[in-house]
Amino acid sequence: MELLCPAGNMASLKAAINAGADAVYLGVKDNTNARSFAGLNFTPDTLKQAAKLLQHAGKKMYLAINTFAQTGLEQRWYDAIDAAADYGADALIMADISLLDYATNKHPQMPLHLSVQASVSNATALNFYQQQFNIRRAVLPRVLSMRQIRDISQQTNVELEVFAYGSLCIMAEGRCQLSSYVTGESPNRGGSCSPAKHVRWQECQGNRQTRLNNILVDSTGVNETIGYPVICKGRYLAEDDEQPEFILESPTSLSTLELLPELARSGVNSLKIEGRQRSPAYVTQVTRVWRQAVDRYQASPEKFQTEAQWHEVLRKVSEGQATTAGAYDRSWQ
Amino acid sequence: MKFSLGPLQYCWDKAAVEDFYREVAVSPIPLVYLGETVCSKRRKLRWQDYFDLADMLRSAGKEVVFSTLALIQSDAEIQELRKQLTNSSVTLEVNDMGALALAVEQQLPFVCGPGINNYNLTSLQKMANWGMQRFVMPVDLSQKWLAPIITSQPSFEIEVLGYGYLPLAHSARCFTARHHGLNKDNCDTICSRYPKGLLTQTMEHQELLRINGVQTQSAACCDLRSEIQQMRTMGVDWFRVSPDSINSIGLVTALIKGEESDDVPSIRCNGYWHDAPGMRYL
Numbered sequence: 001m002e003l004l005c006p007a008g009n010m011a012s013l014k015a016a017i018n019a020g021a022d023a024v025y026l027g028v029k030d031n032t033n034a035r036s037f038a039g040l041n042f043t044p045d046t047l048k049q050a051a052k053l054l055q056h057a058g059k060k061m062y063l064a065i066n067t068f069a070q071t072g073l074e075q076r077w078y079d080a081i082d083a084a085a086d087y088g089a090d091a092l093i094m095a096d097i098s099l100l101d102y103a104t105n106k107h108p109q110m111p112l113h114l115s116v117q118a119s120v121s122n123a124t125a126l127n128f129y130q131q132q133f134n135i136r137r138a139v140l141p142r143v144l145s146m147r148q149i150r151d152i153s154q155q156t157n158v159e160l161e162v163f164a165y166g167s168l169c170i171m172a173e174g175r176c177q178l179s180s181y182v183t184g185e186s187p188n189r190g191g192s193c194s195p196a197k198h199v200r201w202q203e204c205q206g207n208r209q210t211r212l213n214n215i216l217v218d219s220t221g222v223n224e225t226i227g228y229p230v231i232c233k234g235r236y237l238a239e240d241d242e243q244p245e246f247i248l249e250s251p252t253s254l255s256t257l258e259l260l261p262e263l264a265r266s267g268v269n270s271l272k273i274e275g276r277q278r279s280p281a282y283v284t285q286v287t288r289v290w291r292q293a294v295d296r297y298q299a300s301p302e303k304f305q306t307e308a309q310w311h312e313v314l315r316k317v318s319e320g321q322a323t324t325a326g327a328y329d330r331s332w333q
Numbered sequence: 334m335k336f337s338l339g340p341l342q343y344c345w346d347k348a349a350v351e352d353f354y355r356e357v358a359v360s361p362i363p364l365v366y367l368g369e370t371v372c373s374k375r376r377k378l379r380w381q382d383y384f385d386l387a388d389m390l391r392s393a394g395k396e397v398v399f400s401t402l403a404l405i406q407s408d409a410e411i412q413e414l415r416k417q418l419t420n421s422s423v424t425l426e427v428n429d430m431g432a433l434a435l436a437v438e439q440q441l442p443f444v445c446g447p448g449i450n451n452y453n454l455t456s457l458q459k460m461a462n463w464g465m466q467r468f469v470m471p472v473d474l475s476q477k478w479l480a481p482i483i484t485s486q487p488s489f490e491i492e493v494l495g496y497g498y499l500p501l502a503h504s505a506r507c508f509t510a511r512h513h514g515l516n517k518d519n520c521d522t523i524c525s526r527y528p529k530g531l532l533t534q535t536m537e538h539q540e541l542l543r544i545n546g547v548q549t550q551s552a553a554c555c556d557l558r559s560e561i562q563q564m565r566t567m568g569v570d571w572f573r574v575s576p577d578s579i580n581s582i583g584l585v586t587a588l589i590k591g592e593e594s595d596d597v598p599s600i601r602c603n604g605y606w607h608d609a610p611g612m613r614y615l
Contacts, residue, residue, distance in 0.1 A: 101455070125433070143505035177499070178542075180473045
């Protein structure tokens with residue numbers, strides 16, 4: 001099983017290599033990828049350097065071009081695809097039908113991974129993308145249970161990649177408009193969910209208020225740990241209730257450490273660590289834990305057990321210092 | 334420009350659904366979308382019930398389109414849809430790429446629903462090659478985005494969701510069940526208690542979201558009625574009303590007759606159409 005790690009910049013890329021990633025995914029510094037935060041991503045020069053480093057280390061490079069092209073501006077996305085082919089990327093991660101079509105025709109040898117932004121949650125859709133665009137792999141949305149993943153793997157020969165650890169997106173990715181409803185920006189078009197420029201924290205009568213584009217997402221004690229403000233992890237009042245609650249989800253991260261054997265048995269080919277927007281220290285810590293876990297599983301699948309210390313490391317870098325198995329665990333649904 | 338009635342997105346009892354469509358049948362609405370788009374666990378109506386409603390509506394002269402689930406997660410859901418499509422001549426509104434794949438497999442023309450990601454003309458042309466006859470614009474896109482699509486004189490029709498609560502997201506989790514301390518597997522179809530969804534506010538009592546089972550909608554009602562003239566000039570083919578009660582039929586009827594309405598929703602939005610945050614009203 002491949003361990004696939006995020007790199008938002010050169011320092012994270014080196015961190016991922018040193019901590020034992022098998023492959024790294026990254027994006028170009030513009031709005032062609034869904035983590036378009038200031039200070040993140042790679043210029044043509046640093047991309048060339050990154051490709052060289054990864055090749056030298058014997059690791060794979062996947063380039064995310066996973067936003068949707070704008071009518072009239074398609075050339076920017078086509079350029080990113082052509083550049084990726086020039087740099088010798090091992091695969092492109094894409095969701096937009098027009099871009100998959102372009103890459104299939106222009107670079108037929110280039111392996112294509114269907115981005116999670118395409119939100120493909122069943123084998124019929126997966127096989128359709130394979131027929132049309134010869135995709136090699138698909139990144140599954142975080143809405144599937146273990147059993148559903150197993151069912152999909154039995155009905156397709158497209159490689160499956162799943163999110164193993166990181167921020168927990170609780171909606172079908174690529175089809176969630178909660179961020180754009182409040183801020184006008186979304187991963188699909190602008191390039192990120194809940195852009196930092198819309199986030200504001202303020203203290204008010206002994207409470208810390210968290211706002212996204214002026215909408216109150218949460219109000220907590222000043223010493224409570226809080227997560228990054230996204231609409232799906234806000235505290236709201238339901239019409240039939242007087243107490244505010246985390247109606248959709250509380251601040252928490254996804255962790256599937258305990259599910260590793262089941263993921264392997266279900267035919268999952270690649271474990272993805274989320275977090276191109278996180279620090280090199282995060283990449284190091286998380287990659288190290290997962291490297292040890294995957295190695296231990298592969299050495300002796302029947303005897304696999306996680307270590308308390310691994311969970312502790314992951315908990316410390318998790319949202320709200322809490323983790324969940326999310327939709328993989330049917331009872332979460 | 335003509336006016337259509339989108340699929341019912343809430344879980345109503347069978348009798349209420351039948352009453353609703355009996356009234357639609359005697360209205361002047363020419364195009365009706367039918368079917369369960371939110372959750373396959375809602376079983377108050379079966380496919381045969383929808384087929385019967387479709388027959389009634391067709392004999393009243395309506396065009397009928399079957400809308401599919403927005404998020405297809407299991408093989409059983411796909412197999413059910415395939416079974417219903419075999420040897421039938423229905424037109425589908427596909428809201429998931431799995432449903433689109435089935436329509437292509439069975440060589441059926443289809444309407445591309447607002448849940449499918451279509452963000453540029455090149456993708457839409459590919460959809461048209463696959464059999465798309467009509468394109469319903471995703472809810473987060475704007476007038477400015479749509480203009481060059483229409484200028485290109487596409488082979489397909491254009492429909493805009495012009496009135497109603499916006500579908501914003503779909504999840505594996507049932508939020509209505511969660512609110513009641515249940516989960517999806519033992520949900521007791523509790524969403525049927527909320528015929529317009531469960532309204533939620535921020536802690537400052539600002540209406541924000543409307544919880545509808547696994548679907549999250551806008552709390553505000555999208556209202557583009559003041560843009561109808563502009564849409565006509567642009568060449569939009571259909572203005573969709575997403576129904577939330579039997580009153581929606583009267584609202585569409587008034588639009589068809591060109592009657593002015595002072596019926597203003599308590600919270601409304603039109604931000605997306607103006608390239609602004611969706612919840613704004615400009």
